[in-house]
Amino acid sequence: MDAYDHRTIGQRQDLFLFHPDSPGAAFWLPRGLTLFRELEGFVRAHMRAAGYAEIRTPQVLNRSLWETSGHWEAFASGMFRIAGDKAPRADGISGGDEEATDSRDLALKPMSCPGHMRVFGARVRSHRDLPLRLAEFGLCHRDEPSGALLGLLRGRAFTQDDAHVFCAPDQVAGEVTRVCGLILRVLGELGFDEVVVGLSTRPAMRVGTEADWNQAEGLLAAAAAAAGLDPILQPGEGAFYGPKLEFILSDRMGRRWQCGTVQIDMNLPGRFESAYVGPDGDRHRPVLIHHAVLGSLERFLAILLEHHKGQLPFWLAPDQVLVAAIGPDQERAAWEVTERLIAAGLRATVDTRAESLARKVADSVSLGIPVVAAVGAREAVDGTVTLRWPDGAKEVLYLEAAAARLRALTQRATHRPRPRRETAA
Ligand SMILES: [Zn+2]
Numbered sequence: 199m200d201a202y203d204h205r206t207i208g209q210r211q212d213l214f215l216f217h218p219d220s221p222g223a224a225f226w227l228p229r230g231l232t233l234f235r236e237l238e239g240f241v242r243a244h245m246r247a248a249g250y251a252e253i254r255t256p257q258v259l260n261r262s263l264w265e266t267s268g269h270w271e272a273f274a275s276g277m278f279r280i281a282g283d284k285a286p287r288a289d290g291i292s293g294g295d296e297e298a299t300d301s302r303d304l305a306l307k308p309m310s311c312p313g314h315m316r317v318f319g320a321r322v323r324s325h326r327d328l329p330l331r332l333a334e335f336g337l338c339h340r341d342e343p344s345g346a347l348l349g350l351l352r353g354r355a356f357t358q359d360d361a362h363v364f365c366a367p368d369q370v371a372g373e374v375t376r377v378c379g380l381i382l383r384v385l386g387e388l389g390f391d392e393v394v395v396g397l398s399t400r401p402a403m404r405v406g407t408e409a410d411w412n413q414a415e416g417l418l419a420a421a422a423a424a425a426g427l428d429p430i431l432q433p434g435e436g437a438f439y440g441p442k443l444e445f446i447l448s449d450r451m452g453r454r455w456q457c458g459t460v461q462i463d464m465n466l467p468g469r470f471e472s473a474y475v476g477p478d479g480d481r482h483r484p485v486l487i488h489h490a491v492l493g494s495l496e497r498f499l500a501i502l503l504e505h506h507k508g509q510l511p512f513w514l515a516p517d518q519v520l521v522a523a524i525g526p527d528q529e530r531a532a533w534e535v536t537e538r539l540i541a542a543g544l545r546a547t548v549d550t551r552a553e554s555l556a557r558k559v560a561d562s563v564s565l566g567i568p569v570v571a572a573v574g575a576r577e578a579v580d581g582t583v584t585l586r587w588p589d590g591a592k593e594v595l596y597l598e599a600a601a602a603r604l605r606a607l608t609q610r611a612t613h614r615p616r617p618r619r620e621t622a623a
Contacts, residue, residue: 273308535548
């Protein structure tokens, strides 16, 4: 493993660790969880602005749900199942409201879709409720073979930024175009200027009629074009239940990772007998669009850490400012500066070790902290700090001015990535 492998960065920067106690699942450390929450909050803000309602569905669900969705059979080897029996519980507790329906045969969810189907079906839906956009940061578990595990890139536990849009047939094209725009905006703000988009079409084993597939593939292609994309055709690569658009990023090893996806599903609405009441008063089947913006947050963080070689942009860095006391006499002043920066909404940490400033700056780079605020004898007297920017430039500012300058850096740049056309081998 080299210095820029995300597992090396994670260890050096105290972000997360792996342990044989839970192969394929990260233990998140304080700095890593801060990063994780920032990324999650960033996606959440985009989803909210795009009209999604966030929900949370259960982690462990009865076999009957997985049978309805088809996963119990089709995804058997990928699910962690919990076998149960119907024997009375040893603790003798009974009569709770679970009794009637609990089969005691359960599985950890490998995806959130079936839970969202239940939420949609929990009440009568009108055409006026559509498009209904539901989102979840779902903690999913998949029983990947141990040989396939690769740090955060491929694990057994991951957080999928899963979303489902239930819509009428004439709303599909507009919704897919919106989703493509959302994914491109998010990737652009995260520093990915180039993204390869693939259109995966009908596989040999599939459900649905040819007419359904013609229509679904045509809709995805047209919506992608309306979003300014020119997808590479990936014949036969679609899911058995529908075609999909895939947003593919390359890591610095040149490996390609599927991140965002948009899929039209011709299977689940039928299996769950989903319906809405149309303007004509009749029941109609909604079209289901699944999509993920980043895919797995864990995998995306790995790509992000490697892409930026551990030096994340200011707004995302777990610690944004290291306040360095130059000598023992400035310890108190350094603490005061740190408290002031934290009060201004910045993530600041203090370094009062008896080390040289050069050492503290070097350590801040190693930890991925973008800015150092040095407090020496003069700064302590004047009420200033010397900011050292990532490019090495230095600037002496009054504390309030420094806080304001740093706050301004938390505003993210907005730009749109350039879709790249090439073979998605
Ligand atoms: Zn889904």
